[in-house]
Amino acid sequence: MKKALVAVALLAALGGCATSTHIAVSEKEVEPRTYSPEPTTVERSVGMLRRLVVLPIVLQTSPEDPKLCVDPCDWPGLQRGLANSVVLYLARERGYEVSSVDPAVESRVTIGLERATLANAARKLADFARSRSAGAPPAEIAGLVNSIGVHVDADGVVVLHGSVTVATWLDWAVTYGSFAMAAPIFLRATASLEADIFEVAHGHLVWAGTYFKVLGMGMAPAPDQIIADLFDQIEPALPAVFTRPPAVSGP
Amino acid sequence: MRSIGCRLIVALLVAACTGGCTNARDAIADAPTDAAAQQNAATVPGLTTPRDGSLFLHVRVAQPADAKGLSYITEGEAITNVAAWPILIGATAGAAAAPLLLAYAAYFVVGFPATVATSEGIEAGRRSVMERALLEVDFPRLTRESITRRVGARLTATVEAAERRAEVIVLGYGFTKRGTSDACSFATAVLRVEADGRPAIEERIAIGGLDQSADAPPPFCTGIKRLLEDDGRLARRTLAESAEVIGAIVARRLERGP
Secondary structure, eight states: HHHHHHHHHHHHHHTTEEEEEEEEEEOSSOSSSSSEEOOOOOOOGGGGGGEEOOOOOOOEEESSSGGBBBSSHHHHHHHHHHHHHHHHHHHHHTEEEEEEEETTSSTTTOOOOOOHHHHHHHHHHHHHHHTTTTTSSOOHHEEEEEEEHHHHHHHHHEEEEEEEEEOHHEEEEEEETTTTTTGGGGOOOOEEEEEEEEEEOOOOOOEEEEEEEETSOOOOOOOHHHHHHTTTTTTOOOGGEEEEOOOOOOO | OOOHHHHHHHHHHHHHHHHHHHTTOOOOOOOOOHHHHHHHHHHHHHHHHOOEEEEEEEEEEEEOOOOTTOSSOHHHHHHHHHHHHHHHHHHHHHHOOHHHHHHHIIIIIIIIHHHHHHHHHHHHHHHHHHHHHHHHHHHHHHHHHHHHHHHHHHHHHSTTSEEEEEEEEEEEEEEEEEEEEEEEEEEEEEEEEEEEEEEEEEEEEEESSSTTTTTTTTEEEEEEEHHHHHHHHHHHHHHHHHHHHHHHHHHHHHHHHH
């Protein structure tokens, strides 16, 4: 009984802490397509992709029915918050020119694709990024990245995907019913998100960052905090003063 | 109490996984060497539309580098350092009142002063890294080099030999505090140009602060701990980049003219 109470105390303590972020992919050689960089001592890799377009977020949430959540879980609000925070953070904090095709973003750009088609494209890129396969991407992936990127005149395509699981009334009932022996059930309440950036010029995955947090009995963190943690380690965009219009290759 | 417990657990987990977590740091290159700068100078004679004529350039710093007001201990570290031992004692001594009281008494006599000393040691170490970074990055020299690599006009050694006189006054640069444990870069300069003995341009250039220039990138903000890792590599690089950016903006504005 005493051990169970200690376990409950530890899990309660875990709620709202234990965040970890990690850079999973960081390619050195990255090529922009919307501008020519001027020679400078400022070195950049993913930061060369000044113009980014963000695809709709691929987010799995659990429980699906918000009524089962112990704390309020506004999944559409979370998704909307994440989508808007990505644009704001990358633009204001890291100097990128960011646009979004996510329908959840008010200032989105439209590229003439159905919502389902966009979501499907984001899912395909997320699946490829998860595989972490080295070398050139398959033609389908490269083509997808290129067509979206060229359409909105971007250097890079950003895909966010992950899952958020929070504690339910059932978890609490089981924990109480088992005299806290089932308390470790709360360890399944986590928030996990990954951001992948593809280079439009070649379709390569050039940067990937991950975010993981054990929520325990706590609520999901605020979307802007998740995004700030996820992108804290991304380098700033190459400053505009080191860019010039792309060279036009004429006959 | 829940928050304190949380910090303790985080501290233990972090201690266990430090090796794995540190390789998550970004692959940021060191600040450019003089050789690299000279090579650039040789290969980049006037990057944009060069303007004719001669120019006397003077770069000076009005105030030394600044990093006042920064918190060198993060909120999490402070809580962990102070609360870790009482919680550990509570967890190990259990509910037995007498050993618990003795253990807490011992903590307040020995443990608490020790944790305070540890915090002060960390803080002094980080402050020293920041001070060295601010001292060793030669901001005016890097700014001047950035301008001379880009400006099209012929630079003269004396004022008398030049048609125009440009003065760049670096009003301030360094880092400023944001939130509880973040730091943001800042750099502010004024460009003054005289042509034919009359003032032609007087413009302000700011990275960060309330009067951020439209042609400047946003200030770089991150946690103080990350900024000062590896002997302040990221802090040095940020300072060097700020100087390069200020110089490049000055060069563009000089070529644009009044």
